[in-house]
Amino acid sequence: MSTKMTIMTMPIERLENPHPHPAFAKVCAALDALHIDLGDQCRVVDRLRALVERGPRKHILVIEGPGGVGKTRSIDVANGTIQSMEVAALPVNICRVRCTGTTNASVLGELICLDLRVPPSGLGNPARLASYIQIQMPKKGRQLLIVDNSHFLDQEGRSGEGVLRILGSVIASGAASVALVGRENTSAIGKRLKEVVAQTMEVVTVEPLKYENGQDLDAIKAFLGLLADGLKPALAGSGVELKLHTDDMAKRFWAGAWGVEGLMITLVLETLRAVLEGPALQTSSYLIGKDDFAEAWRVFAASETPLTFNPFSRHDAPTLGEIEQARARVKQKAEEQNSVVLPKAPRGPGARIWS
Structure with a gap:
C-alpha cells in the first residue's frame, strides 16, 4: 500500500x-x-483513466465499498481537486454528480444539468430528459460521467426505469463514459444497466486497511x-x-x-x-x-x-x-x-x- x-x-x-x-x-x-495516498484509491483513479482511454464503448465501471474508505476522495484525485503524489488527475472534463438521498430520474437530471451549467429540460419526462442530456454532454466537452453515492439511485418502479433511461442513453449514444460510485450494493444498478445497454462491467472494490x-x-x-x-x-x-x-x-x-x-x-x-x-x-x-x-x-x-x-x-x-x-x-x-x-x-x- x-x-x-x-x-x-x-x-x-x-x-x-x-x-x-x-x-x-x-x-x-x-x-x-x-x-x-492509499493503494485502493490510486487503483480507482487508474481504472477511471482506463475507462476514459477506452472511450465510450458501452463499458460500465462500478466503484463500491463501505463508507469512509476513500471512494469520494478518489474522485477528487481524478478530477484534480486533490493533488496526489502517486497518480495524476485525468486529462478530461468530468461531469460529476453526488446523490444525497433517494435520487429519481428528475433529481438525477437536475444534478447533471447543474454540473453542465445548462437549464434542465424535460423534468418529469425521462425520455425527453435523457435525450436532452445526451446532446448537452458532448456540447460541454464532458467525456466522463461519475455518479457518486450511486447506492441512492432509485431502482424501483417508473422512477427507477427513468434513472436507467438517462444513464443508458449516455452510454448507448457514446456521449460519455459512465462510472458509478457508492456503497456495496452499487453493482446492482450496474448489472441492470449492463443488461440494457452495456457489453461489459468492471467492479473495483475499495476496502478498509487490512x-x-x-x-x-x-x-x-x-x-x-x-x-x-x-x-x-x-x-x-x-x-x-x-x-x-x-x-x-x-x-x-x-x-x-x-x-x-x-x-x-x-x-x-x-x-x-x-x-x-x-x-x-x-x-x-x-x-x-x-x-x-x-x-x-x-x-x-x-x-x-x-x-x-x-x-x-x-x-x-x-x-x-x-x-x-x-x-x-x-x-x-x-x-x-x-x-x-x-x-x-x-x-x-x-x-x-x-x-
Whole structure:
C-alpha cells in the first residue's frame, strides 16, 4: 500500500463548533489540506483513466465499498481537486454528480444539468430528459460521467426505469463514459444497466486497511504516522503532542475503526477537540494517550465496529485473536440472517404426515 502525504482541498465532515479553540481551528485547516495516498484509491483513479482511454464503448465501471474508505476522495484525485503524489488527475472534463438521498430520474437530471451549467429540460419526462442530456454532454466537452453515492439511485418502479433511461442513453449514444460510485450494493444498478445497454462491467472494490497478520501493522502505522506528522505544525505551541505510529496504537486504532481510514481520522479529530477545548492543560506539555481516545470511540465508533469492548480503555491492545473472534461473530450473524428456517414437522400422537 502506498502511504505518501500530499495536499487536498476537499474538507472532511466534522461536527461544527462556532467558537473553536484557536489550535483546534488550525487542526481542522490542517486536515483540510492533508491527503494520504492509499493503494485502493490510486487503483480507482487508474481504472477511471482506463475507462476514459477506452472511450465510450458501452463499458460500465462500478466503484463500491463501505463508507469512509476513500471512494469520494478518489474522485477528487481524478478530477484534480486533490493533488496526489502517486497518480495524476485525468486529462478530461468530468461531469460529476453526488446523490444525497433517494435520487429519481428528475433529481438525477437536475444534478447533471447543474454540473453542465445548462437549464434542465424535460423534468418529469425521462425520455425527453435523457435525450436532452445526451446532446448537452458532448456540447460541454464532458467525456466522463461519475455518479457518486450511486447506492441512492432509485431502482424501483417508473422512477427507477427513468434513472436507467438517462444513464443508458449516455452510454448507448457514446456521449460519455459512465462510472458509478457508492456503497456495496452499487453493482446492482450496474448489472441492470449492463443488461440494457452495456457489453461489459468492471467492479473495483475499495476496502478498509487490512489487519490479518503482523506485517499489516506497517501499513497501519504508516497511515497513522503521516496523519500525526501532518497535524504537528497545527499543534505547535499548544502544549499538545500526538504520537500514533506505534504497534500498540496501530492495533487499537485498527480495531476501534475496523480499518476504516475516515473513522480513524474522526477519532483523532474529536479527541483533539476534547483535549484542546476542555479544561486548561495542567502542564506545558501533554502527550495524548490511549485513554484520551476512549470517549471519542464510545461516541463515534462503538456502533460501527463489532468489538464488545473499548479498545482504548484496556491496559493491553486488542490481540489479533480477539479481532478474529469479532470477525467470526460478524460472519455467523450474517449467515444467520441469510439462512432460511424451514418449519419442522410435528411429532408424536396425532401428528400429521407432511408431504
